Amino acid sequence: MITVNIIGSGNVATHLIANMLCENDIFIQKIYARRPYTLEGMIESSKITGRIEDLKPADITIISISDDYISEISSKIPFTNQLVVHTSGSSDISVIDSKNRQGVLYPLQTFSKTKKINFRNIPICIETAKISDLIILKKLAGILSNKVYMINSEQRRSMHVAAVFSSNFVNHMYHIANEICQEKNIPFEILMPLIQETSQKIKTLSPKDAQTGPAKRQDKKTILRHLESINDPIRKEIYTLLTNSIIKNNVSKL
Amino acid sequence: MITVNIIGSGNVATHLIANMLCENDIFIQKIYARRPYTLEGMIESSKITGRIEDLKPADITIISISDDYISEISSKIPFTNQLVVHTSGSSDISVIDSKNRQGVLYPLQTFSKTKKINFRNIPICIETAKISDLIILKKLAGILSNKVYMINSEQRRSMHVAAVFSSNFVNHMYHIANEICQEKNIPFEILMPLIQETSQKIKTLSPKDAQTGPAKRQDKKTILRHLESINDPIRKEIYTLLTNSIIKNNVSKL
Numbered sequence: 095m096i097t098v099n100i101i102g103s104g105n106v107a108t109h110l111i112a113n114m115l116c117e118n119d120i121f122i123q124k125i126y127a128r129r130p131y132t133l134e135g136m137i138e139s140s141k142i143t144g145r146i147e148d149l150k151p152a153d154i155t156i157i158s159i160s161d162d163y164i165s166e167i168s169s170k171i172p173f174t175n176q177l178v179v180h181t182s183g184s185s186d187i188s189v190i191d192s193k194n195r196q197g198v199l200y201p202l203q204t205f206s207k208t209k210k211i212n213f214r215n216i217p218i219c220i221e222t223a224k225i226s227d228l229i230i231l232k233k234l235a236g237i238l239s240n241k242v243y244m245i246n247s248e249q250r251r252s253m254h255v256a257a258v259f260s261s262n263f264v265n266h267m268y269h270i271a272n273e274i275c276q277e278k279n280i281p282f283e284i285l286m287p288l289i290q291e292t293s294q295k296i297k298t299l300s301p302k303d304a305q306t307g308p309a310k311r312q313d314k315k316t317i318l319r320h321l322e323s324i325n326d327p328i329r330k331e332i333y334t335l336l337t338n339s340i341i342k343n344n345v346s347k348l
Numbered sequence: 349m350i351t352v353n354i355i356g357s358g359n360v361a362t363h364l365i366a367n368m369l370c371e372n373d374i375f376i377q378k379i380y381a382r383r384p385y386t387l388e389g390m391i392e393s394s395k396i397t398g399r400i401e402d403l404k405p406a407d408i409t410i411i412s413i414s415d416d417y418i419s420e421i422s423s424k425i426p427f428t429n430q431l432v433v434h435t436s437g438s439s440d441i442s443v444i445d446s447k448n449r450q451g452v453l454y455p456l457q458t459f460s461k462t463k464k465i466n467f468r469n470i471p472i473c474i475e476t477a478k479i480s481d482l483i484i485l486k487k488l489a490g491i492l493s494n495k496v497y498m499i500n501s502e503q504r505r506s507m508h509v510a511a512v513f514s515s516n517f518v519n520h521m522y523h524i525a526n527e528i529c530q531e532k533n534i535p536f537e538i539l540m541p542l543i544q545e546t547s548q549k550i551k552t553l554s555p556k557d558a559q560t561g562p563a564k565r566q567d568k569k570t571i572l573r574h575l576e577s578i579n580d581p582i583r584k585e586i587y588t589l590l591t592n593s594i595i596k597n598n599v600s601k602l
Contacts, residue, residue: 252532260525262561269555271514293547301523307516
């Protein structure tokens with residue numbers, strides 16, 4: 095049985111709590127949240143506190159809040175020399191106040207409050223300042239997920255950038271496509287099989303080999319026709335930049 | 349039974365032929381291809397010709413070649429007043445020589461030669477210059493796919509741009525993410541659940557509601573940290589442009 099404290103009640107914290115509540119080998123000792131009402135109904139109210147001073151040492155204390163506040167909150171934790179980890183993809187392990195033993199437990203996934211997420215297939219990246227702390231953090235991660243990776247802070251920083259490209263920016267592409275469809279009364283669902291196939295293809299092909307389209311073919315006539323039909327200046331700029339990047343990438347790798 | 353001629357042996361043509369061969373209600377009469385050897389082993393060689401003059405009238409003649417040559421090839425077809433359709437997302441119906449009855453049969457999917465595609469769930473967009481031709485083209489499309497849409501040339505042009513954003517550009521984002529991972533010895537597979545979840549999410553949420561990440565949160569510290577860690581100037585430009593686009597989109601819709 096691993097005992098944990100949770101600090102935070104945002105997207106990641108909420109999903110983490112929901113998944114931990116399903117595991118017999120994890121015991122949530124206390125949750126500190128500035129806005130404790132967001133957790134109402136999820137867990138007995140006696141476990142939730144609005145005062146950080148109420149936290150007692152646990153096997154692992156998990157800070158799952160905005161990156162900007164991790165450092166400050168970690169310095170206010172009312173105990174020392176315990177394992178304290180954050181869940182941030184872009185923060186260094188060292189942002190945690192060194193009065194406790196530092197670690198990271200970063201689930202690499204996109205979390206929306208409204209959509210349930212099962213952690214079983216979510217990669218969890220772990221790191222600890224002290225090697226001896228790896229055992230218990232690995233155990234906790236292994237209870238939640240089948241995919242546990244040891245990733246250091248430098249790798250995690252790059253991985254987070256890669257995640258922004260492959261998820262946040264990808265979703266923004268979907269958004270632009272959706273708006274283009276709406277403007278012409280085309281049902282967005284018409285693009286859904288294409289979108290799903292595009293994400294499936296890279297399971298068996300490298301993204302480089304999976305690339306298709308006018309930029310890949312250097313089909314300048316189509317590219318010009320497309321640019322003519324795009325009125326929004328930012329969309330035009332995005333189309334031009336990404337087209338050039340695909341072309342350059344093709345040429346440089348010949 | 350619908351009889352068809354096929355002109356072309358590229359990605360789309362090959363997948364179209366493979367799917368038609370599985371349908372009892374479609375009879376492939378002749379295939380004209382400049383490079384007929386690409387079809388070897390797929391269909392009896394007597395049905396393949398390298399001379400366009402060999403084509404005889406069929407219920408539907410399908411031109412599935414590069415956009416730039418549709419017009420020229422259609423003018424060389426050795427018969428008149430038959431239904432001739434192209435499979436291009438970005439070409440107008442009128443590029444087909446008007447000596448025949450014009451139409452479009454556009455399967456909206458990304459085709460790689462090496463990956464088998466079942467047309468059953470692929471949206472097929474159809475258009476005919478003469479309303480009376482819609483019946484047979486709709487029938488052919490309906491044999492191949494459960495999802496047949498009537499889409500005019502103007503809509504198709506925009507849909508094709510939307511497809512470039514939601515597929516070609518998305519795949520390029522995957523490619524950049526893959527390169528970032530390789531540079532830091534991070535297995536690309538670690539991003540796979542995130543990528544799959546991102547494409548699944550928009551089945552139940554609008555892309556706007558599904559947006560997450562530092563740009564959505566206007567988390568300037570993280571954005572700056574990311575930009576510092578990106579060395580490649582084009583990647584930096586893409587990161588900046590897409591981040592600004594997400595921020596602008598959020599602000600303008602508040």
